[in-house]
Every structure is written in structure tokens, then in C-alpha cells.
Amino acid sequence: MKGLGVVGLAVISPCAFSLATGDNKPLPRVRLKLSDYQTFHSTCAMECLHCNLTAYVYQGELMKIEANQDFNVKCCLRGMSRTKWVYHQQRVKTPLLRVGEKGEGKFKPISWDDALNLIEKNIRETIEKHGNKGMLISTHAGNMDSIKNDMGKAFFDYLGGSTKQAGSLCCSAVTAAMMPMVGLRYADMRDTLSQSRYILCWGNNPAVTMQAYFKEYLAAQKNGARIVVIDPRFNETAAKADEWIPIVPGTDTALALGMIKIIMDERLYDADFLRGHTGATYLVSPQQQQLREDASDANSYLVYDTLSKRTVRHDLPDIIPALTMDELPPNAGYTTVFELIRAESAQWDLSKVEAETDIPTGTILRLAREYASNKPSMIVQNMSGAQRTEFGTYVAASQFYLALLTGNMGNAGGGVCDAGGAKQMMNFNAPVPPAPNVQKIPPIPVSKVGDWIVNDRPHPINFWWIMTMGVLTQLPNTNMVKKALKKVPFVVVADNLMSSTTLYADLVLPVTTIFEDLSLMAGVRSHYVQLMEKAVEPQGEAKPDYWIFARLAERFGFGEVFNQPIEHYIDACLKGTGITRERLSKGPIKPVEFPWIPFKDGIFRTPTKKAHFFIEEWQKKNFAPIVTYMQVNESPKGSPELAKKYPLMAVQRKLARSIHSSHGMNEWILEVQRNQPNVLIHPEDAASRHIKNGEWAIAFNHRGEHRAIAVVTRQIKKGVVCLDNGWWEQQGGSSSHVTNDLVEVLGTGHCCNSTLVDVRAEG
Ligand SMILES: Nc1nc2c(c(=O)[nH]1)N[C@H]1C(S)=C(S)[C@@H](COP(=O)(O)OP(=O)(O)OC[C@H]3O[C@@H](n4cnc5c(=O)[nH]c(N)nc54)[C@H](O)[C@@H]3O)O[C@H]1N2
Numbered sequence: 049m050k051g052l053g054v055v056g057l058a059v060i061s062p063c064a065f066s067l068a069t070g071d072n073k074p075l076p077r078v079r080l081k082l083s084d085y086q087t088f089h090s091t092c093a094m095e096c097l098h099c100n101l102t103a104y105v106y107q108g109e110l111m112k113i114e115a116n117q118d119f120n121v122k123c124c125l126r127g128m129s130r131t132k133w134v135y136h137q138q139r140v141k142t143p144l145l146r147v148g149e150k151g152e153g154k155f156k157p158i159s160w161d162d163a164l165n166l167i168e169k170n171i172r173e174t175i176e177k178h179g180n181k182g183m184l185i186s187t188h189a190g191n192m193d194s195i196k197n198d199m200g201k202a203f204f205d206y207l208g209g210s211t212k213q214a215g216s217l218c219c220s221a222v223t224a225a226m227m228p229m230v231g232l233r234y235a236d237m238r239d240t241l242s243q244s245r246y247i248l249c250w251g252n253n254p255a256v257t258m259q260a261y262f263k264e265y266l267a268a269q270k271n272g273a274r275i276v277v278i279d280p281r282f283n284e285t286a287a288k289a290d291e292w293i294p295i296v297p298g299t300d301t302a303l304a305l306g307m308i309k310i311i312m313d314e315r316l317y318d319a320d321f322l323r324g325h326t327g328a329t330y331l332v333s334p335q336q337q338q339l340r341e342d343a344s345d346a347n348s349y350l351v352y353d354t355l356s357k358r359t360v361r362h363d364l365p366d367i368i369p370a371l372t373m374d375e376l377p378p379n380a381g382y383t384t385v386f387e388l389i390r391a392e393s394a395q396w397d398l399s400k401v402e403a404e405t406d407i408p409t410g411t412i413l414r415l416a417r418e419y420a421s422n423k424p425s426m427i428v429q430n431m432s433g434a435q436r437t438e439f440g441t442y443v444a445a446s447q448f449y450l451a452l453l454t455g456n457m458g459n460a461g462g463g464v465c466d467a468g469g470a471k472q473m474m475n476f477n478a479p480v481p482p483a484p485n486v487q488k489i490p491p492i493p494v495s496k497v498g499d500w501i502v503n504d505r506p507h508p509i510n511f512w513w514i515m516t517m518g519v520l521t522q523l524p525n526t527n528m529v530k531k532a533l534k535k536v537p538f539v540v541v542a543d544n545l546m547s548s549t550t551l552y553a554d555l556v557l558p559v560t561t562i563f564e565d566l567s568l569m570a571g572v573r574s575h576y577v578q579l580m581e582k583a584v585e586p587q588g589e590a591k592p593d594y595w596i597f598a599r600l601a602e603r604f605g606f607g608e609v610f611n612q613p614i615e616h617y618i619d620a621c622l623k624g625t626g627i628t629r630e631r632l633s634k635g636p637i638k639p640v641e642f643p644w645i646p647f648k649d650g651i652f653r654t655p656t657k658k659a660h661f662f663i664e665e666w667q668k669k670n671f672a673p674i675v676t677y678m679q680v681n682e683s684p685k686g687s688p689e690l691a692k693k694y695p696l697m698a699v700q701r702k703l704a705r706s707i708h709s710s711h712g713m714n715e716w717i718l719e720v721q722r723n724q725p726n727v728l729i730h731p732e733d734a735a736s737r738h739i740k741n742g743e744w745a746i747a748f749n750h751r752g753e754h755r756a757i758a759v760v761t762r763q764i765k766k767g768v769v770c771l772d773n774g775w776w777e778q779q780g781g782s783s784s785h786v787t788n789d790l791v792e793v794l795g796t797g798h799c800c801n802s803t804l805v806d807v808r809a810e811g
Pocket residue numbers: 095096189218219250251252253254256257258278279280281283295296297298299300429430431432433434435437699700701702703704705706707708770773801
């Protein structure tokens with residue numbers, strides 16, 4: 049790829065760049081100097097790391113993309129290949145109206161005026177016949193800028209409201225763990241990773257999924273840190289790590305509780321940190337209620353002061369709150385949160401943990417000791433695969449338990465490395481003010497979008513607006529999603545490519561890619577605030593999503609809210625931050641001083657400023673308020689009958705070739721990366737099924753089938769297969785054809801890694 053990115057005096061050959069022009073006309077053979085290019089900056093805006101990119105433009109054509117030389121990371125294959133996204137053969141260039149059956153992908157071009165008329169008519173009819181609830185808006189991560197998704201949701205709110213998706217396909221479980229525990233979602237530790245002495249990549253694969261910043265992991269390793277990977281498969285990070293610990297999918301909480309037991313038994317916890325900065329000292333009644341001084345004050349938790357020998361408010365100065373049972377008075381009639389954690393973990397002796405996770409007892413013991421004693425140690429969570437499971441909230445929370453118990457929080461090189469960005473560092477505003485009079489409409493849990501639409505739950509959907517989301521490849525249970533797309537009478541898909549989802553649209557709207565419009569990124573994946581500059585004219589009649597909402601708003605009588613110049617909305621987002629467009633035009637801005645250390649010095653974002661272990665929100669949902677291990681239902685132990693038919697546990701993996709389905713059909717990437725999906729399978733599982741390495745196989749279950757080339761390898765646990773995320777329907781279909789569409793109960797999340805399948809050889 050680097051060879052194609054021509055810098056300075058290199059010759060641009062017609063061959064190399066004939067593909068880069070909009071209409072595939074070869075450019076004349078010219079010798080360009082760096083000064084011949086105009087340069088523009090933007091950010092790589094899909095759900096990745098939002099690296100700052102420089103576009104090199106010559107005579108109105110985008111010639112190449114590189115990382116901004118002044119930015120702190122290099123550009124990856126996908127970032128550079130964005131040139132081919134702009135000039136993609138599958139670019140949508142005009143509005144397209146369906147003429148064939150849904151799924152056939154037959155469309156005719158229509159004008160923007162006709163498209164907008166049609167949308168207006170369908171919105172009016174839907175509201176009249178079904179009420180606002182008859183409209184559904186789906187947005188996700190195709191473009192995470194500060195404007196477009198927000199504008200979309202606001203537009204439907206200004207109409208009076210619509211049905212929305214609840215939860216997220218990505219990491220609702222992390223949110224459900226973090227918000228009540230530490231008061232903030234997103235705690236990105238990338239700035240101090242290199243200072244860590246022990247890095248536990250738990251159910252994730254940063255060598256691929258945090259690729260731009262993986263250099264920080266390697267720097268830590270060079271400084272003497274140990275990197276350990278817990279994953280059912282030997283992932284790309286394991287290949288660089290010091291140790292790989294294979295685990296049975298869905299059993300991570302059992303491992304965490306086993307580690308906690310060792311940390312408790314061997315007194316490896318940080319009692320001072322727990323007393324000073326956490327709710328581990330809060331008192332709990334035998335009825336499992338946290339005690340409060342004043343029932344009307346949620347923050348008036350009681351602790352037992354070992355100095356004055358009285359129960360007092362936790363935030364009274366000059367107290368030393370009791371942590372353990374032996375510090376409480378005899379027959380106190382209450383216990384501490386810390387003791388509840390001890391009781392929960394007590395049952396998880398080494399042999400029981402081994403029986404559940406299939407990790408040898410000696411490894412568990414060593415892991416717990418190493419993690420607790422090599423400070424600062426960091427757990428990498430990065431919205432892990434481990435939490436995209438049935439009780440993923442407990443998985444995510446258990447990792448915070450470990451970090452808090454060992455005092456590994458708020459310090460450089462420690463903590464739990466989640467995703468995160470500028471949005472956590474400073475308050476940015478929404479581009480438009482909140483709509484007045486929005487109806488309360490019950491949402492659809494995102495994993496259930498297919499199923500619920502098909503079954504008219506909670507009400508029939510008549511009009512579906514899809515933007516920045518690969519509904520067909522990314523929602524679980526593709527066959528159900530197809531049925532839903534067929535059932536909804538009017539489906540609008542705004543996309544820049546003829547994605548898999550567009551095949552099922554009634555109307556496809558051509559939208560701009562980055563470098564074709566002006567926007568702002570102050571998001572949750574980069575620590576920098578970035579201006580997204582327009583570098584080239586849009587292909588065909590493509591328009592920014594915000595242009596579409598402006599035209600529609602005009603038709604519905606609130607045009608002035610949405611039809612101001614884009615600069616107005618960028619300024620609105622930035623208002624009060626001290627950051628201006630003018631400053632941003634000079635380059636990305638750090639909103640605060642680096643390094644960024646979430647919860648620095650043990651100050652959390654909860655109302656008490658302490659971290660909490662006992663979570664009343666879970667209790668209200670009839671779940672244990674203390675992290676507990678629960679058997680995943682769709683697993684051999686959870687569903688023995690189903691497992692007779694589908695005995696293999698299927699987990700998902702993200703690939704270097706794509707971000708989900710984005711880039712999945714990028715010609716440059718297809719040239720240098722594999723262009724067929726794989727299924728990883730253990731030699732013994734393959735042999736009993738007559739599956740041969742390198743040959744086509746089919747993963748299947750009661751939901752559907754996914755075809756992939758078998759990779760027969762010991763780099764995956766026996767009994768587990770691993771499927772690739774993000775293949776297009778036009779490439780044979782994604783792994784979501786088989787994934788579980790159960791809703792993760794505590795976080796309304798996605799359980800794609802709690803899936804049973806069997807695999808057969810093709811033919
Ligand atoms: N190149 C690339 N980078 C990306 C993305 C991408 O699509 N491509 N997507 C971005 C997004 S949106 C996200 S959320 C992050 C996700 O980042 P990661 O969490 O690192 O990504 P995944 O590949 O989904 O999952 C990582 C690992 O989880 C393992 N796993 C699955 N189930 C379990 C389990 O029950 N227990 C344990 N311990 N491990 C399990 C899988 O085998 C897999 O190797 O990556 C981001 N970065």
C-alpha cells in the first residue's frame with residue numbers, strides 16, 4: 049500500500065492512479081512535487097481510533113491519504129485506502145428508487161426532489177396512520193462525527209418523536225457496568241500504557257483493534273512489562289504477548305472471581321485505596337440493602353468508623369471506615385460490601401474455576417498473583433469480545449472489581465483501558481437544541497430489531513430510516529433482519545456505498561464520505577478534537593446527511609433549526625469550550641493536558657466521588673448487586689439439548705481488513721488482504737467432521753448459515769470456532785447469519801459471542 053501513496057517527486061503512473069479517478073479516466077503522466085498538492089485534514093470517522101488524516105489533492109482529485117505528520121500515530125492500511133472509498137465502484141451517486149424485489153438490488157436513479165417528496169409523503173402517511181411510533185431511526189458507527197447522527201435523531205425528535213433503538217451492538221455491557229460503578233463511560237488509558245508493568249488483554253485483540261496505538265503496548269513490553277492475553281483463540285496480540293491463556297467463552301466472570309478469591313485470601317488488595325476511594329466499606333443489612341443515614345439522601349451511605357466505634361456517614365472527615373468483618377463490632381447485624389465480595393468469591397476455589405474456564409489451577413494462581421503484585425498493572429477491556437456475551441455486564445464489572453481491589457485505578461500505567469476520547473474530557477454541546485414536545489415512545493432493544501419488527505413489537509413499524517449503520521451485516525440474526533427489511537413498507541438507507549443493507553432499501557440516498565464535506569469530530573475514540581475539512585467535491589449528487597435533514601425540516605416547518613450553514617452547527621458544538629474553528633483549522637487540538645488519566649488520584653465521577661461495587665441498578669432488575677457468575681444460556685452447559693445439534697461455541701473476531709463492514713469491499717484492501725471469510729476450527733473438531741484446511745465449510749444453526757474457508761488450527765480451543773466480522777452479503781454473507789439475537793439483560797447489549805453452531809464441510 050505504501051507504494052501506492054506517492055510522496056514528493058515520485059512519478060504518478062497512469063496505471064497506479066487510473067483507479068483513483070472518479071470516472072476511471074487515467075490521469076496524464078505527470079511529475080508532482082509536494083507543493084503541487086493542496087492538503088486538507090480530516091479524521092477517519094468510523095468506529096476506530098479517529099486518526100487525523102491528510103488528503104493530498106491535485107486538480108480537484110483526491111490523490112492519496114496519509115496520517116497527519118503532526119499527529120501522534122501513523123496511518124493504517126484502511127486509513128490510506130479511504131481514497132478508494134471516495135472513488136469506489138459501488139459509490140451511490142444519485143438517489144435510487146427500488147424497482148425489483150427487496151434484496152434483488154434493482155433500482156432506478158431519481159432526482160433529489162423526487163426522493164424528498166417521497167420521504168415527506170411517507171413520513172406524513174406514517175404519522176397519520178400509525179402515529180410517530182410508526183417511524184424507526186437506526187444509527188450507529190459508520191461516521192461518528194459530532195454532527196450527522198445527532199442531526200438525524202434530532203430531526204425525528206422535532207417531528208414529535210420516533211421509535212429508537214435501545215442499547216448498543218458494541219458495548220452496552222461496559223456502559224451498564226461503568227456508569228453506576230465509576231460514574232463515567234469510557235476510560236481510555238492509551239496515554240500511559242507504556243508505563244504499565246503488566247498488561248492483561250482480556251477478551252480483546254489490540255494488535256488489530258487498537259492498531260494505531262499498539263506501539264504503546266510494545267513500548268511497555270520493551271520497558272519490561274509482561275503482556276498476557278485471555279482469549280479462546282490465539283489472537284494477533286497473543287502472537288506478540290508473553291503468554292496466551294485460552295478460556296471457555298462466556299466464563300470470564302468465573303475466572304475474575306477466582307482471582308479475587310486469591311487476592312482476598314493472600315491479602316493482595318489495597319486496603320487504603322478501598323477505604324479512601326470506594327464503597328467497599330459501605331454497610332449492608334442482612335436483607336441485602338445498603339444502609340443510609342437519611343433515606344431521602346441517596347449519598348448518605350453509612351460506614352463503621354474504627355476510631356470512634358460508631359456508624360457514621362461515609363464522607364465524614366477523619367474517620368477510618370471498617371473494611372473487613374473483624375473490624376466490625378461483634379454481632380453488628382450488618383456487614384460491609386467488601387465482605388459480600390469475599391463471600392461471593394469464596395466459592396470460586398481453583399478447581400472450580402478450572403472446571404468452568406478450562407484454565408489450569410496453577411495458571412489461575414500465578415495470574416492473580418502477577419496481576420496484583422506487578423503495579424501498575426492494566427486490564428485492557430477496549431469494549432471487549434468478552435462483554436458481547438449474555439451476562440457481559442458482569443464480565444466488564446468484574447474487571448473493574450479487580451482493578452479497584454488492587455488499587456490499580458487513577459494511576460499512570462494502571463486502570464482498565466476502555467475506549468474513550470475528547471468527549472470525556474470536556475463538555476461539547478449537541479449541534480441543535482433539544483426538540484420541544486418529544487413523545488415518549490418505547491424503543492426496540494437493538495439486538496431485537498429484526499425479531500421485534502417482524503412481530504410488530506412493541507408496535508408496527510411503517511417507515512425505517514437507516515444511516516451510518518450496516519443493519520444487514522451487523523445486527524444479529526440476519527435472516528430475521530431480512531424479513532424485517534422486507535416487512536417495513538418504506539425503508540430509506542442513506543449510505544455512500546451500495547452496502548449490503550441498501551439491497552433491501554426502498555430508497556437509497558447518496559451521502560458524502562469524509563473529505564467531501566465539512567464537519568467536526570469531538571468524540572469518544574480520539575483524545576483530539578478535529579476539524580473535518582472538505583477536500584474535494586462530492587461524487588455525483590452525494591450530499592452530507594445534514595443537508596438531507598435541512599431540506600426535510602424545511603418541508604415540515606422547522607427549517608431554520610436545521611438549515612443554517614454547517615459552520616453554525618460546528619460552532620454550536622464548540623460553544624463554551626474555548627476551542628474555535630479557527631484554531632482547529634491549524635490542526636487537531638488536545639482539550640486537556642496529556643497524559644489523560646481517568647479518575648486521576650482515585651476521584652471518581654459518581655455523586656460520592658467514590659467507586660461503587662454494590663450496584664443497586666442491577667438489584668432493581670432482580671439481579672445480584674455484587675458481581676456473580678451466571679452460566680450463559682446458549683452454551684453446551686446452559687442448553688444441553690440445543691448443544692446436541694449445535695455443539696460448537698462460536699465467537700467473533702474483528703479483522704485488519706475492515707472496520708465491521710466498512711472497507712469490506714475496498715479494492716485496495718481486497719488486493720493485499722484475504723478476500724474470503726475464514727472459520728477457525730480445532731483439528732479434532734475438524735477431523736470428526738471431515739473438514740479440511742483451506743476448503744469451504746459452513747457454520748450453521750437454527751438461525752442460519754455462514755460460509756467460510758476452514759482454517760484448521762490449534763490456535764483456537766477445542767469446542768470453539770471463530771468467525772470473521774464484517775463480510776458483505778455480496779461476498780457471500782456475514783457471520784451475523786448465525787449470531788445470537790438475545791438481549792444482554794443488564795446493559796441491553798449484544799450477545800454475538802454467546803452463539804452455538806455446528807460446522808460441516810461444503811459439498
Ligand atoms: N481492525 C479493526 N479494528 C477495530 C474494529 C474493527 O472492526 N476492525 N472495531 C472497533 C470496535 S467498534 C470495537 S467494539 C473494538 C473491539 O475490539 P476487540 O474486543 O479487541 O475486538 P473483537 O475482535 O470483537 O474481540 C476480541 C476477542 O474477543 C475474543 N472473545 C470472544 N468471546 C470471548 C469470551 O467470551 N471471552 C474472552 N476472554 N474472549 C472472547 C475473540 O476471540 C476475539 O479475539 O475494536 C475496534 N477496532
